Amino acid sequence: MVDEAESTTTSATESIYRKAAVSNNPDMGFEEEMKNLKNKLNGWKQVLQPLYSALIWEQSYYPAILTGIVTLIFILLWYFEPSVLTTFSLLGIVVCVADYAVPIMCSTFLDASKWTETQENKHEEICKAIIQTKQQTSELWSSFIQLRDTMPKLYFVSVLVILLVVAWIGNVVDSMLLTYFLVLAIVMMPGLKHQGIIQKFISQRAQQLKNILGQKLKKN
Template sequence: MFTSEKMTQDQEQQVKILKRVLEGWRMVLLPLKSIFLWEQQWHPCAIFASISLIYLVIWLLDLNFLATMAIIGLFINSVDFLVPIICNSIYTPSYWDGQKEKMFEDICRSLVNYYNKMLQNIYTFYSLRETSPCVYFIISISTSLTLAWIASSINNIFLIYILSTVMLLWPGIQHSGIFNTMLSMLHLAPKNSTLKTE
């Protein structure tokens, strides 16, 4: 069993490792954070338009799966190589101050928290296999069948487009409180009363 102190030490170690990995991207992460959290009104539109443009190009190219994966890999590697070089040539070391370092550390800590929470949810789900195998298999089989039915009914590129859009808009949805507002509206909705027959 992990103690909370041990988990905090592991998390701090993860934050340090992530800061080292993202060192070249730190100048880009600060503006990206404001975009993903919708600090300006046009940010969700920019996210939606960017994703739509990328998927429109993929759809127009009409490449097979391997060619699409190769182009996406080439693009990601090129961006990962060029962004640190461009950032280091544009920004001087004096541009980076203590406030920006704290914001960068907060971003890394948030990413580590989301990653650990996702892993915890996965472990919790797989622990159902030991504690409650019937529930585990019912959830697994019904989810697999539902996903297979959806994938056979709807174009796969369109499904990935919807998933990507929701994933990239989700931090702003949570930060702006839209999701909580919708949940509270559902809870406050009047319940349909059944007609009583006399």
């Protein structure tokens, strides 16, 4: 009993020191998170690489394939008209089966000894992209919460306007069609970001706004 208590105390102390070290050194936290994620996705790495290649549009025909897959899924949903509960249950079944079967199939049918250094670097790139997306989402949420604390009136008006617009769109546009466009946008987002299309679009709109403001200032 004493040994178990000492072991528990030692583990807790090591955990505290590890957290303190991570907070003092963000790079260490990123490396540790990277290592943990690589270990978790170790059974999926053969599958993630072609999926990641498709999502970032490494080939010019990948956007058409992704659009076709999403469209086919929603055509099947429209044709069979399953209930919301049935749809989420089927989605859960697919995720559960994939989580169990994919690592087993990869270890059984794919030779791990043929895994190259280039593929390992690609696996690290995928893990890094996942962590960065997670961090960006967390930062966006933190900024949203900070806006509520610093400028509550602006937060209230912004949220109210956004919700009213979303409610109006949901009332005008069919829910299935709206969900289709939403899922399609989520699937296309990594490719749009990786290819620089989003950044180019924002830069063009910012330049147009700058030109408009400049013309108005000249007139005044």
